[in-house]
Amino acid sequence: MKKSIVRALTGAAAAAALLVTSVVPAMAETVTIGIYEPASGDNGAGGKQETLGIYYANSVAPTVEIGGVEYEVKLDAVDNESNNDKAVSAASKLVSDGVSVVLGSYGSGVSIAGSQTFADGGVPAIGVTCTNPQVTLGNTHYFRICFLDPFQGTVLANFAKDNFDAQTAYVLTKQGDDYSAGLGHYFTKAFEELGGTVVAETFPEGNSDFTSYITSAKNAGADVIMAPTSTEAAALIIEQAAAQGVEVPLVAGDTWDSNVILNAAKDKAVQIYVTTFYQEGGNAEFDEGMKEFINADSTNLANNGGDDTVAAVTAMGYDAYFTALEAFKAAGSIEPAAVNEALWNVTYDGVCGHIEFDENGDAKRNSAFVKTANTETGAWDFVSEQSIQ
DSSP: OOOOOOOEEOHHHHHHHHHSTTOOOOEEEEEEEEEEEOSSSTTHHHHHHHHHHHHHHHHHOOEEEETTEEEEEEEEEEEOTTOHHHHHHHHHHHHHHTOSEEEOOSSHHHHHHHHHHHHHHTOOEEESSOOOGGGTTTOSSEEESSOOHHHHHHHHHHHHHHHHOOSEEEEEEETTOHHHHHHHHHHHHHHHHTTOEEEEEEEOTTOOOOHHHHHHHHHTTOSEEEOOOOHHHHHHHHHHHHHTTOOSOEEEOGGGOSHHHHHHHTTSSOOEEEEESOOTTSOHHHHHHHHHHHHTOHHHHHHTTTSOOOOHHHHHHHHHHHHHHHHHHHHTSOOHHHHHHHHTTOEEEETTEEEEBOTTSOBOOOEEEEEEEETTTTEEEEEEEEEOO
């Protein structure tokens, strides 16, 4: 697929053209990165935070040298609406816009839903925090920089066993949600292999009353409640669990790593533990710059949930952008096919750690951060860095 090059007349070149007759003004070459993220729907909050990291990275490095030519990097963002059906049209727009590579999405379901559209259009995609194995399985165009759910589920199961001596786990997942079902499955598998018992239930799309599910968890004698859900559902679960006096820990994966969760848990008698990709404080320079970027613009602040907490997905969005730049450099081209081929051998040391891809296009990662919501300060407290041999 040919990529059209947008050329813009610069002020300096225009001035030179006035002085030198018949000299063609210098033109700026551009390359476009597509942002395939939810800005609305169940995962809109997380998608906005992931996108913030990409835009901040673009402000830090707005140009890239490709094959000896300096290119301005443009961003083309679409809203996949956290909806598998609407994801296809969002993906189609990026392909028709002529992007050279796509970043996203927050949410494995929409990543899987849009995958074939990217494949048919010949455009490579770099998943940022889509953790379901199906995203990269059986294709050569989708990559990702995050760990996978089999790993994350096992980390959570081990954590529940080792830290709470949990014998019974209640697992609540959302019907039709690839991420929720996948992480719930891998947690269940690992927990049962450790000798534990799992009581599992699912809730439908649009559900807002989790009272009966929480009652089921209490009646089952659960030592831990595992709920890999969107932040929207998670906030309701936390509020209703606190109202019912739930004393056992609530554990979840990366989607719960959000200030939406912190706000829901503030001043409530709940225990919350999450696995995630980054802990604020891990890179002081990045954190400082990211906070300045968030606070400098009211829209950025709103998209980050109203404060300057640095979410792990934001840091991952930042790293994904620079991974794409490395692919452009390695390819020496903005042609999507060349970028796709170059990605297999790209390496990058980001704020979230070292990035390189295995034979499936998955990042070679073997550790996750575990942190807990401090209900008094409204911040995340670091617990541990977990790995599995």
